[in-house]
Amino acid sequence: MNNIENTNLKNQLANDWLIKEEPTLIKKIYDYYFKTDINISFDSKKNTQYLLEVSDYINKNYTSIFSSLSNSEKFILYLMSRSFGWIVYDKIENILKIISKLFNYKYEDLLNAIDNLCKKFILFKYERLQKYNLIYSPPIFLRNIENLLNPNEILKENDQNLKQISLPIYKYISIIAGLFSYIITYSPRTSEINEIHKLDLQKLINFFKDLSNEINIEKIIKKLIRFGFFIKFNNRIIINRNIYNSIINLSINEKLFFIFLYDFMNKFNFSKSAFMTLKILAKYYKQNQKPISLKELFFYYLNNENFIRLKSNNSNYKFFLQKEELKFILFIKCLIEENIVSISCKNKNKISIINDSIIINEPHYSILNNSDFSRHFQENYFIIEPNFEVIVEPNLNPSILLKLALISEIVTIQTVSIFKITKESIYKALAYGINKEEILNFLEKHSKHNLPDNVKIEIKNYLDELEINNIDNYQIIQIKSNDSSLLEENFKNKLILLKPDIFLIFEKNTISEVEQFCKKNRINYRFIH
Known part of the structure; x- marks a missing residue:
């Protein structure tokens, strides 16, 4: 060493x-x-x-x-090991009475257990100035005994017949990439700050209905809107390019977090205690491969709330406890609505903290444990056909899939998806900031077989037709559709037609020439970027 x-x-x-x-x-x-x-x-x-x-x-x-420890002492350490190594209290008797009621341990035994563990220097009391005090156990001890803390022996509860549900991860990644590609393919870049697109949302949803039902597609779109990637404005969708670039650079886990957990956390104002409780729920299943009782999870939730709560001389602990019970039930209901968890209820019409149990579903479990999702997305290559179609397997790395969505047009999003490289898609890739060399390099790098000669030659031809030296100085000009042919004829190979009335121009000299041409020929125009 x-x-x-x-x-x-x-x-x-x-x-x-x-x-x-x-x-x-x-x-x-x-x-x-x-x-x-x-x-x-x-x-x-x-x-x-x-x-x-x-x-x-x-x-x-x-x-x-x-x-050498008593059952009560082992139980206290069990709770602490599942709750970040500490138990928070306003008065030690209050928290022990709650533990006693939830877990059927005698109050006196718990009090003695705390005292004995402190004497053995396994527990320590830690006083905080503005927040409530806590007892903690050094991680060096908890790490070692973690595998010895068997919940079946310590809690003496029967296992619930509740199984984890797994959601098909690749479908969601494919849909996200498909949404990006659809918007890029069927709409131009036409905003001063962002990319504003006039799209029929129902048509967009219908495009993906064979891959997933309409409700799921709508949910994903709403999640992305809430995250800020899409901004819905009347019948238009705005995409912020900077956010798009940031999303491409995120890890798979981070992408899936935004899809599956961002909306839920937003409902709770990104509460630390809510997130900490989710982490405990995920860790519990990782350690035990079984559901957790709601009463145990409620204790951890309460402990997390106490950890961040400021001290108050006037606090009524009984009232606080009643309020937290209601908040916890709401928390659980939201988890169920988002398919983050599955729950086993003895009474189907009511959630019971004492009697019910809960289990975390996939991929939320793996996201919260920061598991490696690369095993689901090990493919780094796609197939490019001589007819310019790109065949994409479901386990293609999401970053590659999202980049492909910028360069090609979407044909179909299914288990195996198809994209197509066209002249328009290449030009729109340039409009989104991908340079000439990058396009061919990307396709050659990730093509499973040698890039077909006709595809390579045609893409080079598309790019050579454009006299572009610097793509950072682009402008978008809008004129009347009737005058478009005049601009096309006089500025061939110097601008890109995005729509009948909208052109994309890259070079500063060309921008000045177009402006002078419009004034000379009395063509009404406006620059919209």
């Missing part, structure tokens, strides 16, 4: 204890574990070394330490 790794390890182990600057406490911890009576040291390096030795002792002896 090199010096840097050794230093990082020492810092991590020492930071696990959160007590480096308390020499008296460090002496007590060391004396307890090693049955010694060392002198108090005010040397930080020496104290760090003491904690490292204690950590090493725990690493080697955690099994025997754990087996």
Whole structure:
């Protein structure tokens, strides 16, 4: 191990204890574990070394330490290990009464368990100034005993017959890329700031109905609108190009987070406690592969709320608890509505915190655990046919699929999707900021077979027809449709016809020439970018 790794390890182990600057406490911890009576040291390096030795002792002896604990002590550690290593309280008796009621442990046993664990230096009380105090256990201990904390033994509950639901991930990625391609294909770039598109939303939805039902497509569109990628304005859709570029660069997990979880988190104003509870729910299934009882999840939710709540001298804890129960039920109902979870209810008409259990669905489970989704999208190549069609498998990497959506026109989005390279799609790719060399390089890099000669030659011809040196200086000009042929005839190969009345121009000299030509021939025009 090199010096840097050794230093990082020492810092991590020492930071696990959160007590480096308390020499008296460090002496007590060391004396307890090693049955010694060392002198108090005010040397930080020496104290760090003491904690490292204690950590090493725990690493080697955690099994025997754990087996010596009472059931109540193990239960307290179980709750803490599932809840980020701490339990928050306004008064210790209040939180223990709640735990006692939810989990059928005697209050006195829980109180003794807290006291004993503190004496054994497995738990510590931590006072905070503005927020409620907490008891915590050093991660060095919780990490080691995690696999020993069996919920079946500690909670003594029967498993619920509830299975995780998996949603087909590739469909959603394909639909997203298809939506981008559809908008790019069937509409021009015509805004001063963003790309505004006049689209019939019902036609757009119908285009994808063979891949997914109309309700799901509408939900995805709404999610993207809420995220800000689309902005719906009357019968128009606005796409912010900067956001589009950012989305392309996101990881698969981040893309799926926006699709599946952004809307839900938005409903709760991106509440920290809501997100922390989701993380606990996902981690629980990862560790146990089974549903979690609502009463256990409610405790974690309450613990998270208390963690971020400011102290109040006038707080009525009973009222606070009643309010949090209602908020928690609303939280669960929203999770169900978004298909994030499945729930087992004994009473179909009412959610019961005491009797019901819940399980997190896919892909939300994998997203929250930051699992590697690359196994679902391992394909980096598509097939380009001599007829300019591009055949796309469902497991194509999303970043490649989204880039392809900029360069080609959408034909069909199915399990296997088809795009088509056209002169118009190449020109629109240029309008979206992709340069000449990048287009051919991208297609050659990701084509499963050699790019067909006719496709390569034709694309080069499309690009060579344009006298473009700098695509950053483009302008969009709008004239009357009746005058379009005049502009096309006089400025051949210098501008791109996007619609009968709209042209895209790249070169500054050409922009000036077009403007002078319009004035000379009394053609009404306006620049809209």
